[in-house]
Amino acid sequence: MKLTHAAVVAVASTIATLSSGAALAAADKSCDQGKYSAGDKMWLTGASEGDHFEIAAGRIALERGNASVKALGKRLLNDHTNALKEAEKVSRELKIPLKDKPSPSQEWILTMLQKPGVDFDATFADLAVRDHHQDIEETQEAADSGCSMAVRTLARNTLPILKQHLEMAEKIKK
Numbered sequence: 001m002k003l004t005h006a007a008v009v010a011v012a013s014t015i016a017t018l019s020s021g022a023a024l025a026a027a028d029k030s031c032d033q034g035k036y037s038a039g040d041k042m043w044l045t046g047a048s049e050g051d052h053f054e055i056a057a058g059r060i061a062l063e064r065g066n067a068s069v070k071a072l073g074k075r076l077l078n079d080h081t082n083a084l085k086e087a088e089k090v091s092r093e094l095k096i097p098l099k100d101k102p103s104p105s106q107e108w109i110l111t112m113l114q115k116p117g118v119d120f121d122a123t124f125a126d127l128a129v130r131d132h133h134q135d136i137e138e139t140q141e142a143a144d145s146g147c148s149m150a151v152r153t154l155a156r157n158t159l160p161i162l163k164q165h166l167e168m169a170e171k172i173k174k
């Protein structure tokens, strides 16, 4: 069976909705211990998974994409390599261990992106738009209501980069 662009995106967005977004919204944000909240920890570890995901996706885009998808892939690869380094600093400061690879659902998306039957450019742009909408929502939440100053600062510094990625992906989708 040929895997359509729509099928990959539909499954990917269902997985995304079922996973981090809802859990993060429900996470305990109480800040009584003065250090970091459960929500901070969930955002930081989720961000590290997202960084690994976008670094890997960026590499695939550089191999398979048209010129504008390659340009987006290069930005994802470079920016999320830097973002991961910043997350590692916060991880050391707060002693929150990060993830060292994408989540299982993100691994599935990476596998799908490498299948020969996929309409690569359209699928990649669509996934990048959906992924960044969700990332921006979660990062805005961490920037506004994170308990730890280090988490809030990292989230605030990350937001403009995520918005640039969304803008690039939206232009490709048009």
Ligand SMILES: [Fe+2]
Binding pocket: 054, 076, 080, 132, 161, 162, 165
């Ligand atoms: Fe990104």
